[in-house]
Amino acid sequence: MFSTVLVANRGEIACRIIRTLHRLGISSVAIYSEADAVAQHVAMADSAIRVGPAPATESYLNIEAVITAAQQAGAEAIHPGYGFLAENVTFARACATAGITFIGPREHALEVMGDKIRSKNHVAQAGVPLVEGISEPDLTDEQLIEAASQMSFPVLIKPSAGGGGKGMHVVEKSEELAQGLAAARRVAAASFGDDTLLIEQLIRSPRHIEVQVLADGHGNIIHLGERECSLQRRHQKIIEEAPSALLDEATRERIGQAAIDTARSVQYLGVGTVEFLVSDESPNTFHFMEMNTRLQVEHPVTEQVTGIDIVEQQLRIAAGEPLGIKQDDVTFTGHSIEARIYAEDPESGFMPSTGTILRLCEPAGTGIRVDSGMADGLVVGTDYDPMLAKIIATGADREQALARLHQALGETVVHGLTTNTAYLQQLTADPDVQAGRMDTTMIERKLPELKFPVPTQSHAMAAALFAAQLDGVDVLETHAVGPAGWRRDGWRHSTPHHPAFHVIWERPGYTGESFDVVIDGQSTLRPNRNSGGYLLRTPEASFEVHLSAGNHTRQGRHVWVTAGALTAQLTVLDQEAQTHRQLAEIEAELAEAKPEVIAPMPGTVVAIGPDSGHEVSAGQMLVTIEAMKMEHRLNAPTDGTARIQVAVGDHVSLGQVLAAVEAEAMMTSAENPDDSKDQL
Known part of the structure; x- marks a missing residue:
């Protein structure tokens, strides 16, 4: 076994790998960018080495810097986690050249399975059923459009070199294909360094089932059962579970064997996952999608139901040990479900959220596991994927696991940025999810029905009491009679002093709520030392x-x-503060209103729609920015003439004006000032 291993990743997966290294007595080495100098994985590791500035291309994807760090630390092996360099054959070769063990498959498997086009053609020769599509390498957009003219729409565009749903686009109509291909190529090039694309027939209501495999260097291959990954949004998994509620025992055995056969066809070594599309209407029929030649995000649910530490198995296989587990040794106990915590705002179209974690409370208890990279004070920016943590709940059966997950999500507190926690709670309580009626399009269909909680007068009271205490207002003696004099919270003369506040809840694209709060001594806020929270008591509520x-x-x-x-x-x-805000609102009303398009987050401009000066229609794309590995289209708010203020490649900040749309009436008045006088 290795004595020192470098972990070439960050966030929750780096922390998870380091935990197993510590348990096995292996020295762990972390790498970090300038943005991650105080990150959780850096604090957990035995040592840490800086590999570059914040952009991943200059740090975590910098092969030379990573290899140099491993040599400097005396690491015999590198664990790549998932993402970044995990499936990069060039990195695997660089490790071999440096005499460092790459904890992953051999180069042949990386080359075949790392390319979706090549992998499909490879498994087709073995008789594995595939989805109809176009999977020829090096086709231009024009060639893909011509070939797709023989297909029926909708279709799915997929990057050949990637995974995780990045760059995947559903195209409903043939006339939308060119735009979809351009967007997919940009994301593929930025995420994987390869913009090769393929097109598949879109299956409207599929189930996403994947099988975990282990293969050693002695010819032994086993599977650890399947995972259900059908709850997805934009082709990105959100909730995963093991086992699947869909498969019967006969299909489970067949799909497991198909995964083993797929791995054997490329002389696979290490931990891998073979992914299939399974028809919801015909659950005994499945189609090969791809093989992920790495550790999967959702591996914990398999670990929970099998009792096998998959990262430990990776390490042992990479060290040359034979598998100590036979297929007959693998047993499945109970049910496990995982939810991914993302830094995103579901109420604002799942826009990525950034900020500093001000307060963090992660759940614990029977059957609860948390794989997290979060910590108090952590700065979450736009340089990396927005996934922050995974909450895994395990129970005797699916019903118990779901109940535990729902409760654990309710106990999760992240302040300082917006997460999808409340959204995940709604999913776990959904009747279709609880009944196991799922497919990969279900979440998109249900989005319009989702209702999120909004603040009430009691929440405003809690915020006002908390703020008053922070500002030194003595809220416990508000019944005192006598002149209050001039105070920050108002003039009171010979009457009980009741501090008054105005509390506002504002959200992008939402009118918001406002509350008038008077602290009159009838409401109290006391610390709860057991939970780290506060107990609010008002005449109307207590919570x-x-x-x-x-x-x-x-x-x-x-x-x-x-x-x-x-x-x-x-x-x-x-x-x-109310006076200052009122003055600011008056000033804003006096200023000329401009239909501007502003950046909702820091990012990079990757596409411009019309040229500046061209006529546009409301809803037409003006600027596309990339942040957190996702593209975000910003559209014209009204009809008029576009005035673009940025260029492709520009780095933009939160709130920066990217474009404006001048209405026709404004243009006419500006260009012909006498016309307005004649009309008067």
Whole structure:
């Protein structure tokens, strides 16, 4: 076994790998970029080496820097985790040249299975059923469009070199194919360094079933059962479970054997996953999609039901040991379900969210496992994938596992940025999910039905009490009679002093809510030392709430509130802040309104729609920016003339004006000032 292993990754997966290394007594070496200098995986490792600036291309994807770090640390092996360099054959060769063991498959398997086009052609020769499509290498957009003219729409565009749903686009109509191909190529090139694409017939209601395989260097291959990964959004898995509720024992045996045969066809070595599409209407029929030649994000659910540490098996196989497990030794106990916590805002179209984690409470308890890279004070930016953590719940059966996961999500508190936790709670409570009626399009169909909790007067009271305490207002003596004099919270003369606040909840694209709060001594906020939260008591309600202080400006103090399924940032305004805000609103009303398009997050401009000066229609794409490995289209807010203020390749900041649309009436008045006088 190795004595020192470098982990060439970051976030929750780096932390998870380091835990197994520690358990086995292996020295762990972390790498980090400038953005991750105080990240959790750096703190956990025995040592850490900086490999470059924040952009992944200059740090985690910098092969020379990673190899140099391993040599400097005296590491005999490198574990790549998933993503980044995990399936990069060039990196595997660089490890071999440097005399360092790459903890992953051999180069042949990486080359064949790392290319979706080549892998499909390879398994087709073995008689594995495939989805109809176009999978020839080096086709141009024009050639793909011509070939797709013989297919029936909708179709699915997929990057040949990638995974994780990145760059995948559903195209409903043939006339939309050119635009979809251009977008897919940009994401593929940025994410995988290879913009080769393939096109498949879209199966409308498929189930996504994958099988975990282990293969050693002595000819032994086994599988560890299947995982159901059908709950997806934009082709990105959100909730995964083991085993699948769909398969019967006969199909389970057949699909497991198909996965073993696929691995054997490329002399596979290590841990891998073979993914299949299974018809919901005919669950005994499956089609090969791809083989992921790495550790999967969702591997913990398999570990929970088999009791096998898959990372440990990777290490032992890479060290040359034969598998100590035979197929007959693999047993499955109970049911396990995993939910992925993302830094994103479901109510704003799942826009990535950034910020500093001000407060973190992760769940614990019977059957609960948390794989996390989060920590108090962690800065979450746009340089990397938005996944922050995974919550895994295991029970005696699926019903118990779902119940435990739902409760664990409710106990998860992340303040400082928006996450999808409340959204995941709704999914776990959905009747179709609970009944096992799922397919890869279900989430998209249900999105319009989702209702998220909104703050109430009680939440506003909690925020106001918390802010008042932070500002030194004595909220416990508000019944005192006598002149209050001039105070920040208002003038009171010979009457009981009741501090008054205005509390606002504002969200992009939402009108928001506002509350007037008077602290009159009837409501109290006390710390709960057992949970780290607070107990709020009002005449109307009594409940536990978690509170954190955000930014404090002249126009109010931001307070993060979590109570039940609600997590929201509220702005608390005392009398002084209310005055400042009113003055700012008056100033804004006097200023000329401009239909501007602003950046909803920091990112990079990857596409421009029309040239500046061209006429556009409302809803037409003006600028596309890339952040957190995802593209975000920003559209014209109204009809008019586009004024583009950025160029492809520009790095933009949050709130930066990217474009504006001048209405026709404004143009006419500006160009012909006398016309407006004549009309008068």
